[in-house]
Amino acid sequence: MTTIIKPKESFWHLNLAEVWSKKYLLWLFIKRDITVQFKQTIFGMGWYFISPLFSTLIYIIIFSRVAGIPTDGVPEPLFYLSGLCLWNYFSKCLTDVSTTFETNAAIFGKVYYPRLIAPLSKLFSNLFRFSIQLSLFVIVYIIYAIVGVNVRPNPHLLLFPILLLLMQGVALGLGLIVTSLTTKYKDLKNFFPIFVNLWMYATPVIYPLSTITNPTLRHVMELNPMTALLETFKYGAFSTGTLSWTTLAYSTLAAIILTLLGMLLFKHKEKTFIDTI
Numbered sequence: 699m700t701t702i703i704k705p706k707e708s709f710w711h712l713n714l715a716e717v718w719s720k721k722y723l724l725w726l727f728i729k730r731d732i733t734v735q736f737k738q739t740i741f742g743m744g745w746y747f748i749s750p751l752f753s754t755l756i757y758i759i760i761f762s763r764v765a766g767i768p769t770d771g772v773p774e775p776l777f778y779l780s781g782l783c784l785w786n787y788f789s790k791c792l793t794d795v796s797t798t799f800e801t802n803a804a805i806f807g808k809v810y811y812p813r814l815i816a817p818l819s820k821l822f823s824n825l826f827r828f829s830i831q832l833s834l835f836v837i838v839y840i841i842y843a844i845v846g847v848n849v850r851p852n853p854h855l856l857l858f859p860i861l862l863l864l865m866q867g868v869a870l871g872l873g874l875i876v877t878s879l880t881t882k883y884k885d886l887k888n889f890f891p892i893f894v895n896l897w898m899y900a901t902p903v904i905y906p907l908s909t910i911t912n913p914t915l916r917h918v919m920e921l922n923p924m925t926a927l928l929e930t931f932k933y934g935a936f937s938t939g940t941l942s943w944t945t946l947a948y949s950t951l952a953a954i955i956l957t958l959l960g961m962l963l964f965k966h967k968e969k970t971f972i973d974t975i
Contacts, residue, residue, distance in 0.1 A: 727823070735827070746827050750779060754778040757904050770906040772938060782831075788865045791820055792873050793873075793891065795817040796876040797880075814961065817873060817874060855931075857934060874961060874964040907940045920945045923956075924949070926948065927946075929941065930946055
């Protein structure tokens with residue numbers, strides 16, 4: 699075995715080539731995460747259907763029937779499912795990545811491998827859950843189309859892979875920032891789940907952006923990088939709602955900045971976190 703001694707790396711050096719060279723390890727992590735999700739469960743993948751269906755039913759009762767919040771003419775089950783599918787994937791990735799150092803402390807302290815593989819694996823393993831919930835949305839969508847309800851997709855739906863990539867960027871970047879800061883500031887571990895839950899209500903998941911008529915509040919909501927991503931998906935799927943190329947460009951820039959900042963901070967902290975965690 700040959701040991702190569704290298705000089706101290708620059709703060710700006712991410713060494714992504716090393717991550718790519720260990721892509722087989724990334725696949726092992728993904729396979730492990732998917733397998734663990736179904737161990738000792740009765741319903742297995744059925745939970746991925748039950749959860750969004752139950753949430754959709756609650757939102758129909760509370761936000762549509764009781765609060766009277768409109769859904770831009772979109773059938774209520776479709777509207778809520780579209781937002782929930784995307785948000786559930788985003789929030790799960792964000793939460794998983796934000797605990798990277800804590801959940802992998804044991805193995806990080808014993809074996810060396812590119813640490814970035816651990817949070818990256820969460821983005822891909824959670825795609826399995828997301829694909830199941832998205833298939834539920836597609837099934838309901840097709841049912842409504844068959845019975846004659848006017849739901850019309852448009853070419854902007856082709857932006858979906860880009861929207862998904864941007865969601866992954868925001869989740870990865872912000873999650874890496876949080877897990878890096880949590881090694882020193884333990885309070886973040888307790889506060890962050892609350893923040894993620896509140897963030898959902900500041901994002902047009904269960905209501906359309908068109909219901910926000912106050913210009914100041916609308917501008918504040920558009921500063922949320924997830925707003926444009928969800929609104930663009932809904933616009934492409936239903937041909938109703940809000941499509942703004944300006945806010946979409948802002949969300950793209952925010953995703954890029956958060957990803958780079960998160961990876962740099964993570965790379966900086968990974969060398970010393972064992973001593974502080």
